[in-house]
Amino acid sequence: xxxxxxxxxxxxxxxxxxxxxxxxxxxxxxxxxxxxxxxxxxxxxxxxxxxxxxxxxxxxxxxxxxxxxxxxxxxxxxxxxxxxxxxxxxxxxxxxxxxxxxxxxxxxxxxxxxxxxxxxxxxxxxxxxxxxxxxxxxxxxxxxxxxxxxxxxxxxxxxxxxxxxxxxxxxxxxxxxxxxxxxxxxxxxxxxxxxxxxxxxxxxxxxxxxxxxxxxxxxxxxxxxxxxxxxxxxxxxxxxxxxxxxxxxxxxxxxxxxxxxxxxxxxxxxxxxxxxxxxxxxxxxxxxxxxxxxxxxxxxxxxxxxxxxxxxxxxxxxxxxxxxxxxxxxxxxxxxxxxxxxxxxxxxxxxxxxxxxxxxxxxxxxxxxxxxxxxxxxxxxxxxxxxxxxxxxxxxxxxxxxxxxxxxxxxxxxxxxxxxxxxxxxxxxxxxxxxxxxxxxxxxxxxxxxxxxxxxxxxxxxxxxxxxxxxxxxxxxxxxxxxxxxxxxxxxxxxxxxxxxxxxxxxxxxxxxxxxxxxxxxxxxxxxxxxxxxxxxxxxxxxxxxxxxxxxxxxxxxxxxxxxxxxxxxxxxxxxxxxxxxxxxxxxxxxxxxxxxxxxxxxxxxxxxxxxxxxxxxxxxxxxxxxxxxxxxxxxxxxxxxxxxxxxxxxxxxxxxxxxxxxxxxxxxxxxxxxxxxxxxxxxxxxxxxxxxxxxxxxxxxxxxxxxxx
Ligand code: ADP
Ligand code: ADP
Ligand code: MG
Numbered sequence: 080x081x082x083x084x085x086x087x088x089x090x091x092x093x094x095x096x097x098x099x100x101x102x103x104x105x106x107x108x109x110x111x112x113x114x115x116x117x118x119x120x121x122x123x124x125x126x127x128x129x130x131x132x133x134x135x136x137x138x139x140x141x142x143x144x145x146x147x148x149x150x151x152x153x154x155x156x157x158x159x160x161x162x163x164x165x166x167x168x169x170x171x172x173x174x175x176x177x178x179x180x181x182x183x184x185x186x187x188x189x190x191x192x193x194x195x196x197x198x199x200x201x202x203x204x205x206x207x208x209x210x211x212x213x214x215x216x217x218x219x220x221x222x223x224x225x226x227x228x229x230x231x232x233x234x235x236x237x238x239x240x241x242x243x244x245x246x247x248x249x250x251x252x253x254x255x256x257x258x259x260x261x262x263x264x265x266x267x268x269x270x271x272x273x274x275x276x277x278x279x280x281x282x283x284x285x286x287x288x289x290x291x292x293x294x295x296x297x298x299x300x301x302x303x304x305x306x307x308x309x310x311x312x313x314x315x316x317x318x319x320x321x322x323x324x325x326x327x328x329x330x331x332x333x334x335x336x337x338x339x340x341x342x343x344x345x346x347x348x349x350x351x352x353x354x355x356x357x358x359x360x361x362x363x364x365x366x367x368x369x370x371x372x373x374x375x376x377x378x379x380x381x382x383x384x385x386x387x388x389x390x391x392x393x394x395x396x397x398x399x400x401x402x403x404x405x406x407x408x409x410x411x412x413x414x415x416x417x418x419x420x421x422x423x424x425x426x427x428x429x430x431x432x433x434x435x436x437x438x439x440x441x442x443x444x445x446x447x448x449x450x451x452x453x454x455x456x457x458x459x460x461x462x463x464x465x466x467x468x469x470x471x472x473x474x475x476x477x478x479x480x481x482x483x484x485x486x487x488x489x490x491x492x493x494x495x496x497x498x499x500x501x502x503x504x505x506x507x508x509x510x511x512x513x514x515x516x517x518x519x520x521x522x523x524x525x526x527x528x529x530x531x532x533x534x535x536x537x538x539x540x541x542x543x544x545x546x547x548x549x550x551x552x553x554x555x556x557x558x559x560x561x562x563x564x565x566x567x568x569x570x571x572x573x574x575x576x577x578x579x580x581x582x583x584x585x586x587x588x589x590x591x592x593x594x595x596x597x598x599x600x601x602x603x604x605x606x607x608x609x610x611x612x613x614x615x616x617x618x619x620x621x622x623x624x625x626x627x628x629x630x631x632x633x634x635x636x637x638x639x640x641x642x643x644x645x646x647x648x649x650x651x652x653x654x655x656x657x658x659x660x661x662x663x664x665x666x667x668x669x670x671x672x673x674x675x676x677x678x679x680x681x682x683x684x685x686x687x688x689x690x691x692x693x694x695x696x697x698x699x700x701x702x703x704x705x706x707x708x709x710x711x712x713x714x715x716x717x718x719x720x721x722x723x724x725x726x727x728x729x730x731x732x733x734x735x736x737x738x739x740x741x742x743x744x745x746x747x748x749x750x751x752x753x754x755x756x757x758x759x760x761x762x763x764x765x766x767x768x769x770x771x772x773x774x775x776x777x778x779x780x781x782x783x784x785x786x787x788x789x
Pocket of ligand 2 (some may be wrong): 556557558560616621663667714716717718742744745746747757
């Protein structure tokens with residue numbers, strides 16, 4: 080049994096403290112003197128009402144009702160009315176009268192619909208109302224027998240629910256800690272750790288009479304004797320507000336026929352905390368808005384406009400995590416239940432609209448198809464996505480909800496693309512294989528997709544890789560990279576912001592175990608200053624987000640969340656985290672010592688393979704976002720000065736003959752400068768890693784010889 084401090088002591092600390100609460104504002108000395116030694120008709124005291132507010136200087140309201148009588152007893156109701164009006168209208172002289180309950184017609188309820196059919200933004204939706212037994216005290220004034228009696232009455236009523244609402248009651252007492260914690264983590268169960276509520280007597284006689292009732296799917300739940308006697312809750316994943324609200328309304332209507340709830344004209348349903356009076360309804364979504372949350376002001380403005388309240392994801396007084404906020408209606412008194420839910424709906428729709436502008440989504444499939452089918456694009460995607468194949472694939476989805484639109488968005492917007500298709504997640508290679516397989520075969524020039532197992536070459540073979548330019552005349556630098564994808568995450572277009580954050584954490588944990596020459600530090604993009612960033616880009620160490628082809632493929636979704644670079648002291652071993660691929664492992668240095676660069680990379684690959692599980696598939700090798708990188712995922716390149724060769728009309732043809740791909744020196748889709756080209760192996764699938772490096776070596780030596788001749 081909880082017992083408040085003496086009322087004099089509470090009054091004293093309220094006077095001396097810096098509280099700005101409504102309690103302090105409206106509890107005058109005269110009122111205090113009038114009430115301090117009185118009891119309500121249900122036996123509650125002033126000390127019980129003001130305890131929490133006097134002990135927590137930060138409280139905004141500061142008063143709780145000790146029992147329903149506090150709202151109606153002649154001596155008490157004045158104080159409560161001032162605070163209720165001030166809280167709900169911003170004016171203590173306000174005269175808001177709560178209307179009769181009104182949940183909306185069936186048609187209105189259905190019209191609430193789904194707030195987020197894409198599933199990208201709304202994680203889950205929940206609507207709750209509070210109810211109190213008529214004539215029973217609230218927790219601070221309740222005795223052990225009261226809690227037991229309320230639990231019994233509650234369970235009797237709940238046991239008459241049928242159909243979807245039927246469920247089982249689980250008392251808190253006897254529930255093992257693991258089950259409790261799991262239910263709390265999953266947002267189903269309450270906990271007793273809010274000291275504001277605790278000091279209001281909310282946890283008196285804990286855990287007597289406390290428990291949770293829920294149906295099989297945990298879509299309808301009832302909390303018994305948490306803050307209020309009852310909290311009826313309807314919730315589920317996703318944004319189907321119509322369905323969730325409808326379920327709650329049918330539960331409320333049924334329970335009303337089984338018991339009498341405390342209710343008052345003008346105040347609606349009575350609750351322990353005066354902020355919940357009226358509808359007692361809180362409709363909330365957990366909405367994923369990582370981009371908006373970078374600048375909380377925008378989100379705050381929308382919330383103010385629609386009178387919504389943002390909370391953290393673990394309930395009131397908790398923090399937001401991973402850019403997910405709990406957004407709910409703030410107003411509960413002076414409007415109908417249906418109006419309260421509608422306010423939340425409208426505000427959340429606007430929040431989603433604003434977030435959508437800042438994140439990436441593919442254009443609608445029909446629009447993309449219209450563009451590509453009417454174009455003269457020469458891409459491999461266009462070639463193999465025939466009308467028949469399109470018809471077969473257009474409505475399919477991968478196991479991670481990826482669509483064909485996610486994969487071909489970039490190729491349809493950039494008609495000059497050579498490949499034109501990206502995999503939105505590893506499963507896309509299977510779901511959309513009718514288009515991917517022919518593209519892969521054509522790009523990598525193989526008859527069948529039959530990639531060998533990874534083979535990096537023996538010590539002796541590695542030693543045989545020569546220095547391309549021992550005289551240091553033509554080769555400026557040499558670089559080899561491989562891509563790796565975490566098995567358990569999708570590729571960028573299908574990633575949530577938490578995916579990027581979790582991948583970053585997993586990657587950095589593994590990278591930080593590297594030792595010796597490979598040991599280094601991780602630098603997140605978010606905290607890197609602009610000057611350092613620009614210098615690293617100039618020096619060819621760091622990536623940037625300025626390639627529209629990649630951007631329109633969703634490669635920069637939620638930029639720069641989860642992005643960064645790891646490198647050793649000399650920047651000879653580097654790892655890009657969440658650029659195009661989850662990981663790009665890079666070994667590079669000045670000059671043409673290919674053997675040293677390759678050995679360093681192989682060592683890093685072998686070390687990381689021990690720590691992480693990468694996406695891989697028989698025949699396809701390592702899986703990557705872009706199908707051109709499948710297989711070895713290896714690109715070995717030199718920056719080489721070839722001012723004469725590059726002007727020859729048959730330069731491209733010569734490169735093609737050796738399967739060499741020439742690029743500009745600032746990466747793919749960039750221009751060359753001063754006759755210096757990036758020359759690398761084009762083929763990555765159907766040959767071993769060692770063979771790919773050799774192929775580059777042979778081709779580059781041939782080009783070098785040609786340059787020397789001219
Ligand atoms: P209330 O007091 O209004 O019931 P709290 O803020 O105390 O709400 O939160 C109670 C629990 O409900 C917390 O675990 C919270 O994470 C969970 N919750 C609230 N809204 C949602 C939602 N839309 N989806 C999932 N869980 C939610
Ligand atoms: P990839 O995507 O295959 O890693 P990009 O063509 O996008 O390669 O280039 C990425 C970065 O690596 C660019 O800054 C590019 O200049 C740099 N780079 C590529 N090859 C070399 C090389 N041999 N020497 C120095 N920098 C290189
Ligand atoms: Mg690139």
